[in-house]
Amino acid sequence: MNDTSGTTSGGREALTFDAFCATHERAWLGFVRTQVGHRDGGPELVVAATKEHLRRNWALALRQEIPAAYAWRLLKEHLAAWRAAQAEPVAVQTVAIDAVIDHFRRQARISLETLPERIGLMTAILELPERQHDSVVLRYCLDLDEEQVADFLGTPVATLRSNLRHARRRLATAIGRPELAERQKGDQ
Known part of the structure; x- marks a missing residue:
């Protein structure tokens, strides 16, 4: 008998997460760039922080009615936090x-x-x-x-x-x- 109780489910979840991110990352990055330009790698940092937050809460994201909307809210929160952490106001280039x-x-x-x-x-x-x-x-x-x-x-x-x-x-x-x-x- 095959034991599929833990690893397959975890592997499937990781695959689903990776596919989800691959599907949405271009839009996330593009949106953040429209808000802050290309300043100091900010867009990449915001998207990376969003993906990490989403990865840690992936099971919760999957229980949402629309996981993409949940991820969008996370992106907006991380964008606001990144902006607030900047020493100078962020002006779009x-x-x-x-x-x-x-x-x-x-x-x-x-x-x-x-x-x-x-x-x-x-x-x-x-x-x-x-x-x-x-x-x-x-x-x-x-x-x-x-x-x-x-x-x-x-x-x-x-x-x-x-x-x-x-x-x-x-x-x-x-x-x-x-x-x-x-x-x-x-x-x-």
Whole structure:
């Protein structure tokens, strides 16, 4: 008879954890980079701390209704802790800001003609309510599909779409181009 009581279960759990992390790590790292740039290896440190926390609590994560949403909350907690531990306030690098704006602009099909509009868009993204901010960054800056974003945020796809619609309206209004929000309605 084979004894599969301990090692197989532990091995399966480790494999599941590794696969889960491999599936989500690119988005975690990308999101943290949009928040802090590439400063001092911060994104890698935040993701490593999140993965370690998740590894220690993997059994708990698996009992969650949506494990990806549980991991997302851990990532946000570790990001906040890393920021708080910095001697100086963390400012996103200009290159990171430009990349985020350009990618968002293409994904959301928004044209920005002036530098003040570009700066206004980035400021407006940073000032969005947390759910809308996360939705915008994950969907338009990191190219995740709606189902992936909904899983990260632990919300139904319909709620995600609503968050994105409200965010686009806020962003269009913030840069003085409310017609962009109206045009987006027909694009969906």
